[in-house]
Amino acid sequence: MTRLHSLLPALAALLCIAASPPVAAGDRYYHMGYGMIQVIDGDTDTIVADIPIKGATRDTDVTSDRRFMYVATNRHLVHKVDLAQNRVVSTADVKADGWDRVMFGFVLAQDGATGYGAFMSRRADKGEVFIGKPVVAQFELDTGRILRSVEVPWGIAHLVSVRDAKGIYAFGQDLYKIDTTGADLKVVETVPMFDKGINMLPFWDYAFDNGGIASMNYYTATAMGVMLVDQRTGAIDDIVLKGDPAMAYSVVLAPDRRKAYAVMDDLTEIDLAKKTYLRSVPIAEGTCYGVNVSSDGRKVYVGGGGSTLTVYDAQTLKPIKVLQMASDGMDVRRLRF
């Protein structure tokens, strides 16, 4: 009897796993909305699930086993989403200790229990206002408790994890490389961007969608560039495109990684090998923040900004379907199951 008692938690866990049906094979797209994530089946291009979530979605990362997606909302909440059950299973708040924090940039650590965020903070005490130093910090995913931090310059907007999160790249005015392997987090290198005239809005990087390559576009006074970060090695590939810049919020790689798609008011196809623009079509529904591409490269999805998600034929760049989403959105993410 006592032995059976000791086995009960394990049995319960097994039953829970058995109760969660595996995600059907294929592409799943996640429309990252406001108060809602909507799941789109990549075969039928229909909405197959709604995931209510508190707040406005921003940074997103996925566990290596692809069972859970962590979604930051309202710049201070971090939700754990069970991808088999399509529901939020827990939520942490990074301002639980009296500091009012906003988080621009979030990635998972390798341990599965913690993540890294770039924080600005403030606190009021007896009428006095205190402004915290900007930091990149490691925090517990289930409580939001800060474990360790390193001061960074103002203006960090995005984080990319490299080498199994042994390194964190913090994108701000410049790129700050942070070593996470010691007892303390340490900024070990600064790669200049601001003095090179690089102006970047790196809120979209499609690292897991691209299979481990973060892709972010930037602008100089004369050109658009695409910065690629290989998460496995940490290597950076900086591709400056020839010709008048296309205006884009985000850029995603085609599966062959020779082409890319960029989006804002237009959907623009890019030849990365030749460093040129191939084609561009206006998006009839209007501005989109996010872009993604099917794992076979045949369809391109644009959405975010407004409440539409448009599916394009990648060969013709003609729209195939327009989905009306429940809310406006920030991004369209893809996972292959």
Added chain:
Amino acid sequence: MKKKLIEALNEKAKAIERLADGEQPSAEPLAQRRMPQGCTTIFDTGWETNPRPTYPVGNCQASARDFHGCVGDCWWPAQMPDGLTNHREFDVQCPNVARDWRNLKYD
């Protein structure tokens, strides 16, 4: 000696001055930094303004499609409710701007 530009005249003003005696700066103006101005962290607002002479112009269009992006991260604070400090639940009130804009209630 440098002349004070503002001088306390009544007791209340003098009391406020005494409160500030020995006070150290607790905030610093971002204007002295090299940062682009506005609430944006690194993004120099305005880059997307009208690169084309004809339709579609380079601004987000329709502007409603950019509303949440501007609110949530406070990129265009003059035109939008401040989603980081004063209107953090804005997304609840108006998750779909084109559909829900009539629900907007902010100063």
